[in-house]
Amino acid sequence: MDNAKIYVTYKESILDPQGEAIKTALHRLNYENVKAVTVGKYFEIKIEDHGQNIEEQVRKMSDELLANINMETYRFEISRIEED
Amino acid sequence: MDNAKIYVTYKESILDPQGEAIKTALHRLNYENVKAVTVGKYFEIKIEDHGQNIEEQVRKMSDELLANINMETYRFEISRIEED
Structure with missing residues (x-):
């Protein structure tokens, strides 16, 4: 059995409105030293x-399924799960 | 400047309907060796x-903001970004 961890984020050139909204919310909570927020999806398979x-x-x-390759980019790591 | 990567996932005991839906979709695409899918959020700050x-x-x-600690759990990594 293998365990794949896949991280999907917007491409650099694509606006990330959710990230901007979270940055604004963090500033409102007085975390004004937050300079940038990127939001993505995380899959463990x-x-x-x-x-x-x-x-x-x-x-x-x-x-084919997890990322929208027009707007998103992804990276992944695979590790082996030892079976009993 | 520091870079924090935060991974938010459902707690083990919480049903993950999105993960189940993706598993079903992957099976339909003939990836029948997929045994479990967990979906989460990924933040880079x-x-x-x-x-x-x-x-x-x-x-x-x-x-306070990124995770719903009733239903979700999170882990994070922090790395330093060297400034110019």
């Missing part, structure tokens, strides 16, 4: 390993 | 360092 290329599978799943 | 306790500030911001 447990994948059964049948000898396939897990990295390629995670990339495909991200491109 | 740039914080000016005025000598305050950054870790404590990030914990407070998470408790």
Whole structure:
């Protein structure tokens, strides 16, 4: 079993209104030293390993479903879960 | 300047309907070896360092605004950004 952690964020050129709103809210709570906020999605996926290329599978799943590749970018980490 | 990466996910005991929906969608796309999907939020926050306790500030911001501590749990990493 493998565990994939996938982080999806907006591309640099895309406006992130949710991030801006959170920055404003943090300033209102007196955290005025907050200079920038980016919001993204985080997925943790447990994948059964049948000898396939897990990295390629995670990339495909991200491109097809998890990220909107027009507006978003992603990175991922894969770790192995030891089975009993 | 510090960079905080905060990951917010549902607590273990809380049903994650979005994760279940994504698992179903991945199965429909023929990724049947996907066994579990957890969905969360990911925040990246740039914080000016005025000598305050950054870790404590990030914990407070998470408790007050970023996470719903009744249903969600979070973890974070802080790294220093070198200034020019």
